[in-house]
Amino acid sequence: MALLDFKEIPEAHKGGGQQDTFELLARDFFEAMGYKIVRGPGRGADGGCDLIIEETRTGIAGTTNVKWLVSCKHKAHSGAAVLKTDEAEVKDSVESNGCQGFIGFYSTLPSSGLIQKVQSIFSIDHQFFDSARIEQILLSTKHGRKIAERYFQNSYALWTKEYPTKAQIFSDADGLRCVNCGDDITEGRKGIVVSWEKFRDNEAGQRERHVKHFYWCCRGECDRELKGKYGEAGYVDGWEDIHDLRIPTIYIRWVVGLLNHLYGGYRYSSEAFEAQKEMLLQLFPNVARNLTMGEVERINDLGAIPSFLGGLGYPDA
Ligand SMILES: [Zn+2]
Numbered sequence: 001m002a003l004l005d006f007k008e009i010p011e012a013h014k015g016g017g018q019q020d021t022f023e024l025l026a027r028d029f030f031e032a033m034g035y036k037i038v039r040g041p042g043r044g045a046d047g048g049c050d051l052i053i054e055e056t057r058t059g060i061a062g063t064t065n066v067k068w069l070v071s072c073k074h075k076a077h078s079g080a081a082v083l084k085t086d087e088a089e090v091k092d093s094v095e096s097n098g099c100q101g102f103i104g105f106y107s108t109l110p111s112s113g114l115i116q117k118v119q120s121i122f123s124i125d126h127q128f129f130d131s132a133r134i135e136q137i138l139l140s141t142k143h144g145r146k147i148a149e150r151y152f153q154n155s156y157a158l159w160t161k162e163y164p165t166k167a168q169i170f171s172d173a174d175g176l177r178c179v180n181c182g183d184d185i186t187e188g189r190k191g192i193v194v195s196w197e198k199f200r201d202n203e204a205g206q207r208e209r210h211v212k213h214f215y216w217c218c219r220g221e222c223d224r225e226l227k228g229k230y231g232e233a234g235y236v237d238g239w240e241d242i243h244d245l246r247i248p249t250i251y252i253r254w255v256v257g258l259l260n261h262l263y264g265g266y267r268y269s270s271e272a273f274e275a276q277k278e279m280l281l282q283l284f285p286n287v288a289r290n291l292t293m294g295e296v297e298r299i300n301d302l303g304a305i306p307s308f309l310g311g312l313g314y315p316d317a
Helices: 022-032 090-096 112-119 131-139 144-152 153-162 221-230 248-263 270-287 292-301 308-312
Strands: 036-039 051-059 062-073 101-106 125-129 191-201 205-219 235-240 267-268
Touching: 022 036, 022 051, 022 062, 022 131, 022 144, 051 221, 062 090, 062 125, 090 101, 101 112, 112 125, 131 144, 144 153, 191 221, 205 221, 205 270, 248 267, 248 270, 248 308, 267 270
Parallel strands: 062 101, 101 125, 205 267
Antiparallel strands: 036 051, 051 062, 191 205, 191 235
8 A cells, every 4th residue: 555645746737836846856865865966857848857867886896977867757646657658768868968877757657668668778777666666765764754754744644653763862772682682672573571570578578579580582582592591490481572562551551560569569680670771761762752852952951861861862853
């Protein structure tokens, strides 16, 4: 299912000062991909040429520059494919503009006739970017998502609601890594947190729950290996999905649970307690929102890193 609605970009022939929007998207898109913009979008008759971009290829024999002619066709509003007849002069336009390659940048699909036609021109390279490929590339990088946010305001807002990204809270919260294999297990579904606990009598003769170990790891093999290392007589292991802990409701339930434990009859080893704090800090960006500019300023005014942030540092303004 398409996530970005290309119909949000105005049609080229409708005027109103926005007729270049799709070409501007192409410019920003290729710039974000690392191409150099040699000639940007311009108004008026373009003789089949919308953009010229340059790619620097680094190889064993040194660097070579390849110039691409980019043809933008925005037909999302009609939904029609881009036809052979829409790209009449591919070879001539590429060569007369001093380019070595042709790129079709389309908000729909190229027709098979057009693909065949371009493939048959052996003297030039070619690439096609259709809406699905453009969307996939835009949404897969931070820079791309900024562009998507600008050109696809409504569909991007819907997408971020369904696929929330981490808030920029700490500059170097780099997530939870499996204590056995080192894999990043913050995202995805394979990570769990494990605690080893037992009931015991304390010095005053009162019953208390002792939490000896707390760590995070991959479900399965890593979990079994760690069980061999941390398991000991009388202690029972409990676990929770990290995937669930990234849900705001479960996260705050965990925090309140921890407070209740500390007030009630639980006793944490210092190792287990430090690990609990580390986990809460590392997962916090997943349940928090971004800071407003005012909040960033306020934190800078306050001047001190709160002690609970320890080594996590300042927010990423
Ligand atoms: Zn692991």
